[in-house]
Amino acid sequence: MGRVTRVKDKPKRRVPRSVREREIVDAAVHVFSQRGYRAAVVDEIAELAGISKPMVYLYFTSKEGLFVACVRREARRLAETFREAAQRAGGSPELRLWAGLSAFFAFVAERRDSWVVLHRQAPEQSEAIAAELAEARRTVMAEVTALVASGISDSDGGDHLGEFEAEFVAHALVGAADAVTDWMERHPDSPPDGASLRLMNMVWIGMRDVLAGGTWAPQAP
Amino acid sequence: MGRVTRVKDKPKRRVPRSVREREIVDAAVHVFSQRGYRAAVVDEIAELAGISKPMVYLYFTSKEGLFVACVRREARRLAETFREAAQRAGGSPELRLWAGLSAFFAFVAERRDSWVVLHRQAPEQSEAIAAELAEARRTVMAEVTALVASGISDSDGGDHLGEFEAEFVAHALVGAADAVTDWMERHPDSPPDGASLRLMNMVWIGMRDVLAGGTWAPQAP
DNA sequence: CTCATACCTTACTCTCTGGTAAGTTTACTT
């Protein structure tokens, strides 16, 4: 009725730039993760953010720029989540790794979109995107590798072979975690922590025994 | 010069449909894997296959149809490669799993494009594509799961808990293998079999000990 | 009240690309 009171369907509120930017990135992460970079349509992102397309270009210059902003923010979030969880856990490396893994699963389960944007994009869209994705993945992997490495050096006495091995294990671990994510979707019955616990059981015990000399070779039993 | 002798630059040979179809799929797998489904351009695929665009549509009806054909062929190839390697290895489940894993790595290393098309595509492009990718992944996972399951039942005496567990392990394993693929690219020095051996060491020993009762729990050392 | 500024929109343009119409050429059969 009134002219001052806004129609409730369309709040049409005007919002400061910093807030709107956040909303746009929120929307963009969702659409990018659902459709993929190329198939994502800027108009849809804008609508989801409650504004019109030119605003997106005013704030982010281009679709590519918007995507880069998404990747940067989500990578930072994930790395922080992981690091903080590990730090909070304190104590032994394996407890810290377990806390980190659990946090990772919680993140991927709760903020599926973020993970998809970070990890399941064809990086071959442009030079800038490839670079940003590489940097993002490097950041996340560095956190995981650090934890794994401390676990290894804890067991083998600071051998420098550890760094190399830790990188391998970290990659395998993150890949496994990512894949298990899919599996969890088809088994919503099993508890969320179950996955991280299972992985820890497999990987950690395996790793410990390997470091203790319990190797497996093709011709062994 | 001659009219009969073809110019060597452009053989322009006419080729039977079945052969041309194979060439088109070859080209398509390459371009799809490099650019992703949406960013891949049919003209480029056609040129790479040595023909013009309408031929692609004559043989495959649509871009979507072409992609489905790619996925179908590569999934079949990978599953066969895996199964045959395992069969050839014979013997104990772990030897078969190791042979399968090695074959998998060889496949991914040698035919990177195929794997990328199968596993790193956003399945949200269309209903048909999502269905085909799901089916393809199901096929591949079934092979791996079968091997893992036989390994588990070999150790625990045919418990039916195994099926559930095997699926988890198989997913984790394939995810790890996929991720390790990236790692291998940055470490071309380490032998190709090294990766599968490392994974076997981690996963198999871990799994064996877990089945033997050696669980890990948050509060344990 | 006015005015400056920051927020926001409608209504385009222009390129890229999936898909097709209409016809041409080769090679095999009879």
Added chain:
DNA sequence: AAGTAAACTTACCAGAGAGTAAGGTATGAG
């Protein structure tokens, strides 16, 4: 040699979607 079917092409259309021009409107400062 003629006929015919399969292989192949050039040249086009139509829609989608990235990016922009030009201007409208709320809101806080003076």
